[in-house]
Amino acid sequence: MIDLRLLREDPDRVRASQRARGEDVALVDALLSADERRRSSSVRFDALRSEQKALGKLIPKAAGEEKTELLKKAGELSAAVKAADAEQDQAAEETQRLLAQLGNLVHPEVPVGGEDDFTVRETVGEPRDFTAEGFTPKDHLELGQLLGAIDTERGAKVSGSRFYYLTGIGALLELALVNAAVAQATEAGFVPMLTPALVKPRAMEGTGFLGQAAENVYHLEKDDYYLVGTSEVPLAAYHMDEIIDADRLPLRYAGFSPCFRREAGTYGKDTRGIFRVHQFDKVEMFSYVAPEDAEAEHMRLLEWEKQWLTGLELPFRVIDVATGDLGASASRKYDCEAWIPTQGKYRELTSASNCDEFQARRLSVRMRGEWPGAAASASTPSSGGGGRTGGHVRPLATLNGTLCAVPRTIVALLENHQRADGSVRVPEVLRPHLGGRELLEPGAK
């Protein structure tokens, strides 16, 4: 969620952000009035409570008639305090409820609009010219079946549409991808993590997935567990309710977990193959940084994604996702889209989001350290004594970026590296993880 203080000081900025996202602007005014109600009732409560406390000190010392009198007065006061307390609670609850509905502030440079209003930041590599090579590319499913790597028919038989089996070389390919991705992340300083795939409501709520995105989340009603759609959720909630010393930042985790998505409202879309599925595995990068370092970290995540895709020798482009497609928690999002030959389009393979303090506030993850302005320059007579390591407690920023979402990466690999005979060239980086194999061949074991 966003900073209430910022909302009070600059409501127009919040309104502009809501408008850009295509969300309800009236929410901002409702929030302001709820906050004002909360504030005034809080002042009233404090005054009454203060009076009650003072009276409470007199009672044990008093006796006889005086005591009876005091007790009578205390009784009346008590009722007033309870009423004021209830009012305060109600207003605070309302404020929180409304605040939780507000999306993150969008970065001013993000293109305004819907799904198709992105801007292209750069294009890396060239799509292959299959015409020049003299053959028509097969799609990933056909290739997967030839290679004995993908079985969607049995996936559907056992679990329904949008489920699949990775078989034989397909299974090995996933393991190779995961190992290569984790190796790259570890090399870059990420701590590898295997995370829970079932989380409690607070984790899901805190990461911002129970807003508009809620319809895409699986929920186990009986136990009130949610199935995560990404390990971003358990990684963000990992430090929930913690205060992290500034000198430990940045904290970088590479999570590997299954991901579950209902894919509601995607009926006609991507029904063939494994491009869009209900369950898949993913290696995800996650960073906790000081807010002033968030934009730089965002670029770093993007660079690591580019390094990954470049290593896989896939042609791709990077887009700056438009406001309407950001999701609740991101202020800015860069997607890497790989070229899919049989679709003749670039399609999303990875996505890097800067959530600023949005998730950290909701999950109460904070850092202890100097404010960015008040660096080590001035002698900082640090108010009233100092505290532990000196420095203030404030929310930090969280960012996440896909390293390897397995099925989509397999789609891109098979299609881009196929040869006329249906075999598929293995890019160099994966070879060590596939027993040195340079080629995936139909009929081979």
Next chain:
RNA sequence: GGAGGCUUCGCCUAGUCUGGUCUAUGGCGCCGCACUGCUAAUGCGGUUUGGGGUAACCCCCCAUCCCGGGUUCAAAUCCCGGAGCCUCCGCCA
């Protein structure tokens, strides 16, 4: 699944039986100052978090003893419910 124990302001801890003097004790750590001819020792002071008042500061006020209810004029303390952790038993990969 069964039985028991535990949860206090960074960490450890006193307080809970017997409600008000708890503005929560002490130790460690940390911050500041003083002193000492040198990063040690000692002394003094400070050190939960959130919210509000304030242009802001000093400061003041309110809440906060795992969470939520209740009893009471008054709850860390009494009652009910819940969560988490630990131990033992059962079951299980």
